[in-house]
Amino acid sequence: MLKKSLMLGLALSLTLSTAAAFAADKVSIVYIPKNTGNPYFDSLVKGFQDACAKLACDFTTAAPATAEATSQIPFITAQTQRGVNVIAISPNSPDALNQVLDRARQKGTLVFAVNGDLVGNFDHRDAAILPVDFTKTGPGQVELLGSMINYEGDIAILSATTDAPDQNTWIAAMNDALKTNPKYAKMKLVATVYGDDDPQKSTTEAEALLSKYPNLKGIISPTTVGVAAAAQVLQSAGKAATIKLTGLGTPNQMRPFVKDGTVSAFQLWSPYNEGLLAAYYAVAVKNGTIKNEPGATLDVPGLGKVTVGPDHIINTQAELTTFDKNNIDKFNF
Amino acid sequence: MSTETHATPQVSAVRDAATPRPRWQVIVFRPETVTFLLLIIAIIVASNLSPFFANFSFILESSTYYSEYSIVALVLTMVIISGEIDLSPASTMALTACTFAASYQAGVPIPAAMVLAVIAGGLLGAFNGLMVIVFQLPSIIVTIGTLTLYRGLAQVLAGDKSIGKFPTWFVGLDYRELLGIPVPVLIFVGASIVLGLIVGMTIFGRQIYQIGTSEVAARHAGIRVRAIKMGLFILMGLTSAVAGLMAASRLGSVRYDLATGGELQMVLMVMLGGTYIFGGRGTILGTFLASWLLVIIATGMTVANIVITSQLTVMGLLLIISIIATNAIYARNQR
Numbered sequence: 001m002l003k004k005s006l007m008l009g010l011a012l013s014l015t016l017s018t019a020a021a022f023a024a025d026k027v028s029i030v031y032i033p034k035n036t037g038n039p040y041f042d043s044l045v046k047g048f049q050d051a052c053a054k055l056a057c058d059f060t061t062a063a064p065a066t067a068e069a070t071s072q073i074p075f076i077t078a079q080t081q082r083g084v085n086v087i088a089i090s091p092n093s094p095d096a097l098n099q100v101l102d103r104a105r106q107k108g109t110l111v112f113a114v115n116g117d118l119v120g121n122f123d124h125r126d127a128a129i130l131p132v133d134f135t136k137t138g139p140g141q142v143e144l145l146g147s148m149i150n151y152e153g154d155i156a157i158l159s160a161t162t163d164a165p166d167q168n169t170w171i172a173a174m175n176d177a178l179k180t181n182p183k184y185a186k187m188k189l190v191a192t193v194y195g196d197d198d199p200q201k202s203t204t205e206a207e208a209l210l211s212k213y214p215n216l217k218g219i220i221s222p223t224t225v226g227v228a229a230a231a232q233v234l235q236s237a238g239k240a241a242t243i244k245l246t247g248l249g250t251p252n253q254m255r256p257f258v259k260d261g262t263v264s265a266f267q268l269w270s271p272y273n274e275g276l277l278a279a280y281y282a283v284a285v286k287n288g289t290i291k292n293e294p295g296a297t298l299d300v301p302g303l304g305k306v307t308v309g310p311d312h313i314i315n316t317q318a319e320l321t322t323f324d325k326n327n328i329d330k331f332n333f
Numbered sequence: 334m335s336t337e338t339h340a341t342p343q344v345s346a347v348r349d350a351a352t353p354r355p356r357w358q359v360i361v362f363r364p365e366t367v368t369f370l371l372l373i374i375a376i377i378v379a380s381n382l383s384p385f386f387a388n389f390s391f392i393l394e395s396s397t398y399y400s401e402y403s404i405v406a407l408v409l410t411m412v413i414i415s416g417e418i419d420l421s422p423a424s425t426m427a428l429t430a431c432t433f434a435a436s437y438q439a440g441v442p443i444p445a446a447m448v449l450a451v452i453a454g455g456l457l458g459a460f461n462g463l464m465v466i467v468f469q470l471p472s473i474i475v476t477i478g479t480l481t482l483y484r485g486l487a488q489v490l491a492g493d494k495s496i497g498k499f500p501t502w503f504v505g506l507d508y509r510e511l512l513g514i515p516v517p518v519l520i521f522v523g524a525s526i527v528l529g530l531i532v533g534m535t536i537f538g539r540q541i542y543q544i545g546t547s548e549v550a551a552r553h554a555g556i557r558v559r560a561i562k563m564g565l566f567i568l569m570g571l572t573s574a575v576a577g578l579m580a581a582s583r584l585g586s587v588r589y590d591l592a593t594g595g596e597l598q599m600v601l602m603v604m605l606g607g608t609y610i611f612g613g614r615g616t617i618l619g620t621f622l623a624s625w626l627l628v629i630i631a632t633g634m635t636v637a638n639i640v641i642t643s644q645l646t647v648m649g650l651l652l653i654i655s656i657i658a659t660n661a662i663y664a665r666n667q668r
Contacts, residue, residue: 036641065641068593069495070584074398078636081391082383095495095586099505163493 027286028058029279030079031114032089035067040224040250040271041090043333044115047275048088054301055283060084069093073100080104086282088112088129098124110285110292114278115271117313119165127285127292127312129278131269132320134166137222138173140320141246142184144265145218148244152186153217156209158230158247160197160223170222190216195226202229210237221247227266231257251323251331258325267320271333273303274316281306281314354666362665364607365619367658371605371651372626379633386633393515395632396625397507397583400517401426401576402595403624406602407521407528408572410620412565413603414532416545416612417472419569421461423595424483426577429454431487433578434496434587443503451574457483458570462563480596488589497586506582517579521624529617537561545612602627604652607659614663626651 031048033041045061052059062079064071069092077100079087087109091097094117101111101124113128122128145155157174159167171192178184190213195202202225209216210233221227227247231254234240240262249266257263280300285292296308308314323331380387405422412419433450437443457479464475509516532538543551544558552558581587606623608615630651634644 060638062635062638063641065645066594069588069590070398074395074631074635077391077395077398078385078632081388081636082385082638093495093586093588095497096584096588099508099583099585103508 026056026058027086027283028084029060029086029088029282030082030084031059031061031275031278032072032075032079032087033061033063034090034092035071036063036065039252039333044090044271044275047272047277048279049275050272051276051279051283055279057279057283059279067092069096072097076100076104080107080109084109085286086110086112088114088278088282090115091118094119095121101125110282112278112282115274122311125312127281127308127314129274129281129314129316131271131274131315132317133315134169135173136318137248137320138170139177139181140267141170141220141222141248142174142177142187144267144322145220145244145246146184146187148246148264149187149217151184154188154190154213154215155218155220156190156213156216157192158202158206158209158219158221158223158226159192159194160226162194164197164223167222174220187218195221195223195229197223197225199225199229202226203233206230206233207237210239210243216243218244219247221245221249223247224249224253224268227263228253228257231262235260235262248320249323250333251328252333254323255328258323258328265322265324267322269317270321270331276300277303277306277314277316362662364655364659364662365616365622367655367662368606368619368622368626371655372622372629375626375629375633379629379637382633382639383637385636390513391636392628392632393513393518394507395635396628397515397517399598399624399628399631400507400515400521401579401583401592402598403521403602403620404524404579405569405572405576405595406599406620406624407524407617408565408569409599410603410606410608410615410617411528411532411541412569413608413610414545414612414615415541415562415565416548417465417562417565418476418600418610419461419472419566420476420596420600421457421479421483422569422573422576422599423592424480424487425454425457425570425573426580426595427589427591427593428457428483428487428490428577429574430577430581430587430591431491431496431589433581434499435490437499438496443500447578450578451571454570454572454574454577455567456570458567458573459563461570462566465566466559466563484589484593487591491587491589493589495586495588499581499585503582504585506579517583520579525617525621529621532617541565542613545614547613598627601648601652604659605655607655607662609659609663623655 031045048059062075064075072089072092076087087104091113098121105111111125113125115131117128117130118125157171159171178187178189191209193205193209195205206229219230221230227249230245234243234245235257245263246266248268250268254263254266277300281298284290284298290296290298294308294310294312298306300306306314409419429450432453433446436446436449461476461479464470465472507515507517511519540556540561543556544561548558580591602624603620605626606619608619
């Protein structure tokens with residue numbers, strides 16, 4: 001052991017070099033997605049890259065293999081050691097990263113939560129860039145389905161897991177809209193089921209909805225796995241004409257169902273725009289053109305004027321993007 | 334310690350005139366030497382990969398993310414030398430940490446909650462031991478079972494939410510330093526020295542090797558095989574509980590999925606350190622070196638922004654190299 005530590009010390013002292021910060025003239029940004037191999041985050045990365053190509057910032061991305069709660073911690077430490085100016089992260093945990101993010105911020109690194117926030121731990125990050133105003137997601141989905149079924153008939157919800165926080169927020173808002181808005185008085189929610197974001201279970205749950213509720217007119221599935229599974233079920237059962245489906249899906253997954261008419265429209269936000277906005281905001285704050293505080297505004301090409309909200313939350317877009325056969329080919333994620 | 338004679342009496346009667354191998358060979362041709370060489374190579378390569386790597390405090394800080402696994406891996410080395418295996422320690426870490434957090438949330442003071450967690454760890458280890466020793470079930474099957482069972486119980490106990498808001502004195506063990514070295518690293522080094530001496534120098538240590546080499550022979554030699562194995566499983570549970578508490582302190586919050594997949598990292602450390610998976614051979618020094626090797630490789634590649642898939646490939650290749658080397662060396666030493 002003694003020999004080992006002597007050698008370690010020797011090797012280190014031989015190669016010791018000071019970990020100087022990156023060249024000061026260029027803002028360096030790293031983005032840490034939840035995990036590798038997820039096309040959703042690839043699209044977000046593309047947004048960062050395009051912005052940095054224009055703004056001349058240094059951009060890199062690094063991600064752990066799994067989305068386990070603590071898997072991003074070594075990456076945050078390593079990037080702090082590299083001396084990057086800005087760490088943008090889609091956190092795998094709302095609180096397990098607190099300590100390591102605090103340490104990064106103490107060393108002067110700007111920390112942005114991107115696409116998901118550190119819920120309940122806002123003071124451990126500098127700002128959050130979120131996809132869309134989530135309070136409008138639920139009612140927006142009800143309105144879209146309503147327009148497809150003439151605001152009349154039995155509807156059902158196919159969600160992710162029973163405790164998925166985002167989905168539960170949206171479902172609560174959907175229930176609220178159905179109850180309080182007279183426009184939806186003739187729409188009746190008959191069931192809310194959970195496919196656990198598992199393609200197999202989502203398929204089974206969708207099939208069960210079809211057989212249990214013969215009068216079903218519409219399904220909302222506010223999760224990418226669920227909406228794709230339900231579309232597949234409607235397509236194979238040949239029920240697409242009588243039961244309308246919408247939800248939150250990605251264009252690449254939903255393209256075949258939109259092209260063959262199984263699904264006429266669905267919604268989501270653009271992860272690309274989140275990356276774009278995060279990069280523009282990071283560079284503006286680092287260069288001192290704007291202050292990182294609620295009320296500050298920033299003009300981003302293609303997104304217009306963006307305002308920093310309370311708790312340093314920035315919504316990339318106000319309303320969800322609706323995808324249908326007219327615009328779906330413009331998106332690739 | 335890897336040079337026990339396994340030759341049967343008849344053979345040794347014929348070959349009793351074989352010259353002993355030169356002393357330098359005994360010292361040099363050991364599995365730990367391979368681990369040590371890999372460690373040196375890893376340090377040199379990592380230093381060349383990124384200018385940000387060779388910084389002592391950075392490496393120490395990064396190593397705190399592995400200290401919890403490393404400490405448990407030391408005890409796991411003893412379990413594997415004795416011819417058994419335990420795949421449940423990461424789940425035990427989660428369940429004991431959840432026990433701690435849930436009792437804290439229910440109003441138990443922190444020190445008492447910590448004691449509760451350690452007691453729970455001992456009981457969980459004893460349960461594994463009971464299944465293996467009293468019911469004579471293979472430890473790999475038993476602990477694959479408890480791997481899932483303990484994780485499930487942790488989820489029942491803590492639910493899907495994280496439990497946190499511990500007092501500040503409890504949080505951030507990895508930020509506390511003594512002589513510039515983070516406390517978890519000190520605990521790991523201290524545990525390595527103590528366990529290294531116990532395994533290498535004491536009669537109890539020799540008995541563990543004897544059990545792993547031949548349990549029947551050990552029993553006939555009057556070694557209390559069942560008691561020792563039970564003790565090792567309980568020690569495994571206690572150590573996992575301490576590691577679970579260290580993780581809770583480091584993260585400042587506890588969830589049922591704490592240390593998910595950690596058992597594989599621990600087994601990787603033990604294997605990379607040259608411990609023989611079928612028991613009877615291996616050292617604490619090997620595991621000690623291997624856990625530093627793992628830290629250096631993971632940290633070096635992460636700070637050099639090498640994609641994670643390549644990192645996993647390197648880890649896998651290293652494991653295969655070290656297992657081949659270990660086997661070759663053991664085969665050579667037996668000749």
